[in-house]
Amino acid sequence: MLDTMGLIFTYKYEEDLKTLTQVRSISSIPFGGRYRIIDFLLSSMVNSGITKIGMITKNNYQSLMDHVGSGKEWDLSRKRDGLYILPPFSHGDSFNYGANYRGRMEALANTMSFIRRSNSEYVLLSDADIICNMTFDKMLEFHKEKDADITLLYKNGRFTDESYNQFCFLAMDKDHRVTDVAINPAKDRKNLCIGTAIIRKSLLESLIQECQSHNLYSFRRDVLQANVKDLKIYGYECKAYMDLITSVSSYFDANMDLLNEDVRKGLFDSQNQIFTKIRDEVPSVYRNGSKVSNSLIADGCIIEGTVENSIIFRGVRIRKGAVVSNSIIMQDCEIQSSSQLNYVIADKDVVIRENRKLFGYQKYPTVLSKGSVV
């Protein structure tokens, strides 16, 4: 897919993920023991053969920049193309944008010079809330075959849960041509439109200009809904495993899904690896008295206590007599002896002191913010 460049919107739902996005944007939330959410999309793009990726940032993106660095872990530190971070900036008469994009089209307008300068023929736009391991080459083939203007990725299923209220749903004819785009409809919530789309670069440029000159900003309303008749918009079904992170509870569930072997096989395919920042940790050490069941454990941990149905990130220490169940424990946390955790999400560097007991509920896991000491 050398003719395609990727553009990622690295921010979304900061409201619903509150504690987890206090210190970062959604794209750099730690996930699955050693990853950040963005790793899945970045690796998927790289594994598809895309060599030029721009990341549109809004605010709190220091953690994201620290994570991706020069992009070398994704093979994106290159002479030609590679990884570009596109932070907001003010210029001339559009001073009012600041970091407060009203919609995707406004964010894209801000990166117009980057898009113009690129010599890619197609652009793959995507939100960063996706946990998946897929390649986009078939989708591009489909896009070319249909001679489509815009191809939207969708997932088929039942999405009645209110966490999908912010999403679009597609209605399509037999040929997969989109006939209607509805945001949060009351019924027909079958074809969930993921924020991933392929579009010809020249068309994207003119759409951006069009929106800008009419003070329009929403990709969904002002591009998709407004042009559903005039443009050839197609839907392409995503058949790979995929999860969307829309709230604390969906974040929790998506992590816990990794305890399922089939999900792991789908996500961590040895031919299409998920890359992430390397920490040069030592192997994890199990001491006598440790008891672990149905859990994912990253490197650099020292396990002396009990862990069940949990995700343990790099460098975590679980001391004697501590019991961690149904929890997500992020990097460098320390769970001291005889404490008990159930349905807890502990952000990085949290310390649980001796004999503390914390219990959340499956739908409402207790979230401890980065660095807190209980």
Place this chain on the structure above:
Amino acid sequence: MKIKKECIAMLLAGGQGSRLGVLTKNVAKPAVPFGGKYRIIDFPLSNCVNSGIDTVGVLTQYMPLDLNAYIGNGQPWDLDRNYGGVSILPPYVHGKNGEWYKGTANAIYQNIHFIEQYDPEYVVILSGDHIYKMDYNKMLQYHKAHEAACTIAVLNVSLEEASRFGIMNTDENNKIYEFEEKPKEPKSTKASMGIYIFTWNKLREYLTRDEADPTSSNDFGKNIIPQMLGDGEVMMAYEFNDYWKDVGTIESLWEANMELIGEDSPIKLADPSWRIYARNPNEQPHYVAEGAEIKDSIVTEGTSIYGSVEHSVLFHGCRIGKGAIVRDSVIMPDAVIEDNAVVQYAIVGQEAVIGQEASVGAPKETCESGAIAVVGDGVSIGKGIQIAAGEMVGENRE
């Protein structure tokens, strides 16, 4: 333009390591996996970088492909540099002929041009078969302070062990006056660790002289060091008092792996001030299933455990099947222990497969010391097959 480096390192990585048997059938000894996520060569390479040496020549000869691929451009060790960094140095043809490296000294002699590119004052000579953490810069400062021609790192061993090593006999100031290779009646317990720092001018002179002598076996221990001593050069012993382990035999390789387990592990791998770097296999966190049991072990990313593991070292990408038992063993990358197989007091090579209900080795308590069963890289052991304690298997068994 020459960019001058005060000190560079030359790492001798061409040895076969024949005492490791099937484990070095396809790879050079320095590329043998160690400690869950490392290879032996990670230790000297990381020591170099942590000591501030950013130019390392790696001399390869035996089965270099795996090692070359592993080292790559040196990026995992921060050895991808504008000037210097890591260079792989195989033997090559020069003029009308060329030859293999005839000995350790000859290997360095053949690379005099490489060394002179950096115009160094000092050269550190290292080997790729030891597990240790050492600050070569401290040793270099010692070498400089004593204005030595050569400084040799030594370890105090017990008197019984001393006859297995090259022994340095020194005066009270640690100046070496005699060198004895594996003495029957050792006069000292200062064993050479195979780590030398030479003042480059001196070394070049002795290498050239040694090369001109057709009777020489072109070896540092046998020829260069005795020759320098005989000529009265200043040669110092540098005492090292931390963990150091030669992993040249199956038993010592097994032991060194096991020494990483437990609270009082003598080599502080996790010490962040002296990290050991390795090329990362990029695998997901390891998975421990319901019903699995892990005691007193170390485990790395990419591994799934469904059975029971006790006092063992599991590398990345392994699978321990349901009902399988792994005890007192080292399981190298991507090896599979199928359901209900039993592996005891053994080393299982990379990508080896131990079939269902097969059994490798015997309980350690019942074995003679050192009777470690070894299954070579990529070897597959069929369903129900028994491999006895101490047996070394290099071919598939059906």
